[in-house]
Amino acid sequence: MSIQITSPAFTEGNPIPRKYTCDAEDASPPLAWSGVPAEAKSLALVVDDPDAPVGTWVHWVFYNLPASLTGLTEGLAKTPAVEGLGIQGTNDFRRTGYGGPCPPRGKPHRYFFKLYALDALLSLPPGASKADLEKAMRGHILAQGQLMGIYSR
Numbered sequence: 001m002s003i004q005i006t007s008p009a010f011t012e013g014n015p016i017p018r019k020y021t022c023d024a025e026d027a028s029p030p031l032a033w034s035g036v037p038a039e040a041k042s043l044a045l046v047v048d049d050p051d052a053p054v055g056t057w058v059h060w061v062f063y064n065l066p067a068s069l070t071g072l073t074e075g076l077a078k079t080p081a082v083e084g085l086g087i088q089g090t091n092d093f094r095r096t097g098y099g100g101p102c103p104p105r106g107k108p109h110r111y112f113f114k115l116y117a118l119d120a121l122l123s124l125p126p127g128a129s130k131a132d133l134e135k136a137m138r139g140h141i142l143a144q145g146q147l148m149g150i151y152s153r
Helices: 130-137
Strands: 004-006 031-034 042-049 057-066 086-088 109-118 141-151
Touching: 004 141, 031 109, 042 130, 057 130
Parallel strands: none
Antiparallel strands: 004 031, 042 057, 042 109, 057 086, 109 141
16 A cells, blocks of 8 residues: 655655755655555654765654644654654754755755554654664554655755
8 A cells, every 4th residue: 555645845856945954944844645544553754865975864753643644744843752743763963853955065865755654653762763663663564655855955
């Protein structure tokens, strides 16, 4: 089963606006989705850049979002818990919450916004890493979807 994920800020394969990068406000972009299975108990979101020089760079880890949620507004707080939404992990900038695209100068990097529908709430504390999340999600993924945007300097 596939989740359709979109953003009013950018479309699949196109540039992510500067506002959502380290070169400006570093605000999380607005997201919307559909196709979450009725039996889902929670959602998890991972944003990463597989084109980083050091290997895949994690920009956002967000989990235990309500399964009934159909999107996120822009500019979410960079706190361990976001009231009514879920728990944020630690990104590869060693900070909580969203860390926007910040590639070295050169060719565009790809940023994948990956949403997972899960059959459980996860027993993870705030600040979990992508690896922690992936381990906890094993065997619990009902559906997933992704949106890819690009950014270069």
